Amino acid sequence: MIRIKAGVPRAGRLPLRRVLALGLPTVWGAMAITYKLACPLAQQNGLGARIGTSAVFFAVGTGLILHVRHVMLRELREVRQVAGAAQSVLLRPLPPRIDGLNIAAAQLSADRCAAIGGDLYEVIATEHGVRVVMGDVRGHGLAAISTVAAVLGSFREAVHDEAELGSVLRRLERALARHLRERARAEHPSAGAEPDNPVAEEFVTVLLLEIQPDGEVRVLNCGHPWPYLLGPARAELLTRAEPLPPLGPFPLPAELPALPCGRLLPGEALFLHTDGVEDARDGRGRFFPLPAALAEAVDAGPVSPQSVLRAVFAGLLRHAGGRPADDVALLVLRNDRRHVACRPGEPVGHRGSAAP
Numbered sequence: 001m002i003r004i005k006a007g008v009p010r011a012g013r014l015p016l017r018r019v020l021a022l023g024l025p026t027v028w029g030a031m032a033i034t035y036k037l038a039c040p041l042a043q044q045n046g047l048g049a050r051i052g053t054s055a056v057f058f059a060v061g062t063g064l065i066l067h068v069r070h071v072m073l074r075e076l077r078e079v080r081q082v083a084g085a086a087q088s089v090l091l092r093p094l095p096p097r098i099d100g101l102n103i104a105a106a107q108l109s110a111d112r113c114a115a116i117g118g119d120l121y122e123v124i125a126t127e128h129g130v131r132v133v134m135g136d137v138r139g140h141g142l143a144a145i146s147t148v149a150a151v152l153g154s155f156r157e158a159v160h161d162e163a164e165l166g167s168v169l170r171r172l173e174r175a176l177a178r179h180l181r182e183r184a185r186a187e188h189p190s191a192g193a194e195p196d197n198p199v200a201e202e203f204v205t206v207l208l209l210e211i212q213p214d215g216e217v218r219v220l221n222c223g224h225p226w227p228y229l230l231g232p233a234r235a236e237l238l239t240r241a242e243p244l245p246p247l248g249p250f251p252l253p254a255e256l257p258a259l260p261c262g263r264l265l266p267g268e269a270l271f272l273h274t275d276g277v278e279d280a281r282d283g284r285g286r287f288f289p290l291p292a293a294l295a296e297a298v299d300a301g302p303v304s305p306q307s308v309l310r311a312v313f314a315g316l317l318r319h320a321g322g323r324p325a326d327d328v329a330l331l332v333l334r335n336d337r338r339h340v341a342c343r344p345g346e347p348v349g350h351r352g353s354a355a356p
Helices: 010-038 047-090 141-161 165-187 290-298 305-320
Strands: 101-108 119-126 129-137 204-211 216-222 228-231 234-237 259-263 269-273 328-335
Touching (some): 101 119, 101 305, 119 141, 119 328, 129 165, 129 269, 129 328, 141 204, 165 216, 228 290, 234 290, 305 328
Antiparallel strands (some): 119 129, 129 204, 216 259, 228 234
């Protein structure tokens, strides 16, 4: 049996709330008019009468200003609560540990009024290994946020369904193309059912990463910055291979083999980031020295994802003199598994070599 909750319908709550919000200003205005028309003091032209009348209207005006300020602050708090709820659903907080990996992540929108930017990341444990996505949508604002939602939604489903990392990337490509077609139809309804080339100027850089239980790392990169491999007193690029073009302008190649990048040994970490980190400039136009910042962060001892994240973020904000000009996302994953079984004939500490 379906129960209908008694009370004021939702559709009628907002108008009623607005009426109540206007009640106090209306009362104050009525009191001011009544004073002016009915009070004998207000009819006099003496200095004392004018001062009294001015004081009354000043008090009414001050009360109205304070009331409007209170209403605006309340609405601003509600908008921020809604934005925070949307962010927690779209770019949900990552747990501190996933399948033996210690994780730390942070993001900062370039827009001071936005809680969510055009950067995206996610880490999910699947039967195929721990799969990670880091991406950067072209542009900012609501259009970028809707694209982030489309890419993340597709990734969260595809990582469980697809055994190959290349198939996951193809799912992301189809989801992005479908989203951009729908957005083009909504923005240009007169163009017909299928707008011409709706993805010509839109693109998303995407880095897909897979970490197997034995620590083997496989990567597919579409125009995104390569991650850094962090170890005790060591910070180096995971690989220098040529990435694929970003998703959107060009179709993916027929073959999509994931690039093997060796094994992530216990205690080692991967540092993923968006290009807003390396593109941040100081007052003299110099780029943020990310390799030096990472080397300094891991020079003190064992790699800690939280300390690396704090050190890089603090250095970035100092370098940029506050908020950077572009969205920023950082993600650190450290292998906390007790051991990684060696393959037959493989020496301890061996790392597979990635493509040059």
